[in-house]
Amino acid sequence: MTAGLTLDAVTVRARGRTLLDGVSLRVAPGDFVAIMGPNGAGKSTLLRVALGLLRPDAGQAFVDGQEVSRLAPRERAAKLAWLPQRLEAAEPITALEQVVSARYRFPESRRASEEAAHKALAEAGAASFALRPITELSGGERQRVAVAGLLAQETPLVLLDEPANFLDPAQQLELYTRMGHLWREGRGILCVTHDVNVLAHAHAPGTRAPRVVGLFQGRVAFERELDAPDLGEHLGELFGVRMHGMSVEGHRVFVGLPRSGGSP
Secondary structure (H helix, E strand, O other): OOOOOEEEEEEEEEEEEEEEEEEEEEOOOOOOEEEOOOOOHHHHHHHHHHHHOOOOOEEEEEOOEEEEEHOOOHHOOOEEEEEEOOOOOOOOOHHHHHHHOOOOOOOOOHHHHHHHHHHHHHHHHOHHOOOOOOHHHHHHHHHHHHHHHHHHHOEEEEEOOOOOOOOOHHHHHHHHHHHHHHHHHHOOOEEEOOOHHHHHHHOOOOOOOOOEEEEEEEEEEEEOOOOOOOHHHHHHHHOEEEEEEEOOOOOOEEEEEOOOOOOO
């Protein structure tokens, strides 16, 4: 059985448009793969296929050799954890209850679930509002609760959709540093982001760099490691700007500049 997440020549069409066009991708245990691309490139569609929430028109998505969309909810929850762009809450349940719900796949007592949830909330810096209703939390506080739920789920594969939404710079650094720890523990990470520089927080100097996959109009435009010499050139073409790379305290970061003539 092939371990990890595999997208095999996935194509998705909707309302006369091709959202993904023959996309193939692999995230093995111990991989960190960042998906980047302009708005409308197909990034969120790719995540929905990977999660089994959307069946492709062609191709397939597999996790550990099994078609994702055919897995029972508990089976899927044992393999894939997802951090959405925003934690939606229709009911005023507490942050603790929200994180406890992430443990539903485990055959354990309520007490065990609550102990694991409290631990995850503490790790995510959200322990102080464990008993507050989700509906009363700010966007940044909700995102911390969502991170706690992801930690409490304890899956080998983690999918992130713009995970730094609503977080201030210090919280972004903390989040990506934590994702880097999960990666080095052997988890597989698939992360959608617009900001290549946040990946530096996940990448410990002297270790293997994350892979960056550029997505444009539903197709894979390039795949390079974060420390590849030509990554800036590829990113510039992807976003229609000039990307200047530099080293800051051992981390590679990029600055976007207008194209010649003063406009992107």
